[in-house]
Amino acid sequence: MIRFDQVGKRYPGGIAALAELTFTIESGEMVVLSGHSGAGKSTLLKLIPAIERPTQGSVVVNGQNVSALKRAAVPFLRRNLGMIFQDQKLLFDRSAFDNVMLPLAIAGVATRDAGRRVRAALDKVGLLDREKAMPVALSGGEQQRLAIARAVVARPAILVADEPTAHLDDDTARDIVAMFRAFNQVGVTVLVATHNETLFAPCMTRRITLSHGRLQP
C-alpha cells in the first residue's frame, strides 16, 4: 500500500517539481502513471524508495512514513521494493546471473538458496538460457528483462518501474507489459510510469496522470 498525502517537492532554486499530490494505491493494484515529459513522474517514483524526500506532506509505504525515515532505515525499506530504473543500471562487468544475484547478496540470502531464486527470476523473464551472458551481449529487450528479473528476485510486494518500455520496439514493449501484468496477477502491487499509456491499455485498471507536477483529474 502506498499513500501520498499533500506531497510537494521543491528543488533548491524554487522549482516546484510536485505539488499537492494526494492519492492511495491499494496493495494488489496495478497503476499506470502517465504524463508528459517533465511532468514529474520520475520524481514521484523516487519518493517511494526515499531516493528523494518530499519537501511537503508525507509518503507512506507499507505503513512506514518514508518521508520521515532515518537514513539507517532506508536500506531496509528498499529491500522490500522492486525497482526498475529508467536507465536500467545494469552492471556491465558481470554476467546476467550475477546482476540478478546482487539484491540477494545485499539482503544476505544464503548462496545455495540465492542461486535457485536467481534462476527462477531469470526463468520468469525468459532469460534462463542467458544466465552466463554479459549484459553487453544482450539485446535492448533482453537487458530490460534482466532489469526486471533483478527487481523481482527478492520477491518484493511492490514493483516500481520508470519508463520500462522506452527505446523498445512495439512487440518487445508488449512482452514487457505482459510481464508486469503477470506479476500483478500473482498479487504484486505495480506502479509503472510511462509516456506511452496506449501500450498499457489492455491491462490498465487505473491511471494517475500528472501535469506540471500536479494530479490531473
Next chain:
Amino acid sequence: MKGWLLHHRQASAQAMRRLAGTPLNTLLGALVLGIALALPAGGEMLLANFQRLAQRVAATPQLSVFMALDATEKEVADVASRLRKHPQTLAVHEVPREETLRRFKESEGLGEVIESLPRNPFPDAFVVVPRDESPEALEAMRGEYAAYPRVEHVQLDSAWVKKLDALLRLARLAITLMAAVLGIALVAVTFNTIRLQILTQQEEIELSRLLGATDAFIRRPFLYFGALQGMAGGLVAWSVVLVATLMLRGPIAELAALYGIEFALHILPLSDTVLLFGLAALLGWAGAWLSLTRSLHN
C-alpha cells in the same frame, strides 16, 4: 548472525577477487608497503639480536677493586673480609699483586718490560661478583667500596654495558619513530588505492545503495581489501628481512669469531612477526576506513 557471517565471507571473498583480478597492481602495492615495512622490521631484527648478544656477553657484570700500592697485608685482608661480608656480594675473587706480576711476565712481549721495572707496579686487587646486577645497584656498590680504607680505585667492568644499554634504547626509539613514519605512509598508500577503487566502482556502489545495501555492506569489501593488502605488505617485509638475515648470518658470524664471540644471527622473533602482520593489516584497514569515510559521504 548467520547473515552477518555470510556478509563477511562474501566481503572477504570479494576483496580476494579484487586482489587476484589485478595481479600486477596487487604485487606492486604489496612491494611498496613491504619495502616500507622492511626497514623497521629489519631494524627490529638487528636490535633483537644485539640485545641477545649484549645479555650474553654482559651476563655477569663485575667490579674490580684495586688497593693502594703501599697497602699492608693486614689492610688488604681487612678489605677482603669487608667485601666478603657485604650483603650485595655474591663472590670475591682475590688477585694478589705477585700473581698479577707473574702473569704479565709470562705474557709475550711484556715480560721484558716488566723485568726491567725496579719494583712490582701492580696493586693487590679483588674481582667482586654482585648479587644485584642492575646499573643502580652496581653504582651504589662502587661508591661504597671506594670509601673503604686504602682502596685506590673501583672499576665497574659493566660500565660499557650501561652505555650499550643506552645505545640500544636509542636504537629502539629510532626504530619506533621510523615505524611510525612508515606506518603513516602505509595508511596513505592504502588510502589512495581505496580511493581509486571507490571511483572505479562508483556505479556498483550507487546501485547497491538503491537496492538496499547498508553502509556497512558497501564498506566491508574495501576494508577487507585494505587489511589484506597490508598483510601482503607485511609478508613481503617479513620475506625481505628473512632473506637479509640469512645472507648476513655467515659474514656476521665470521666477524664475531674475530672478537672471540660465537654468534649466529637469529630471524625475526615470533612475537615481532605477529606484531608486524597485525600492524600491517590494521594500518591497511585504517587507510581504507579513512578513505571510505571521506569518499562515500561526498
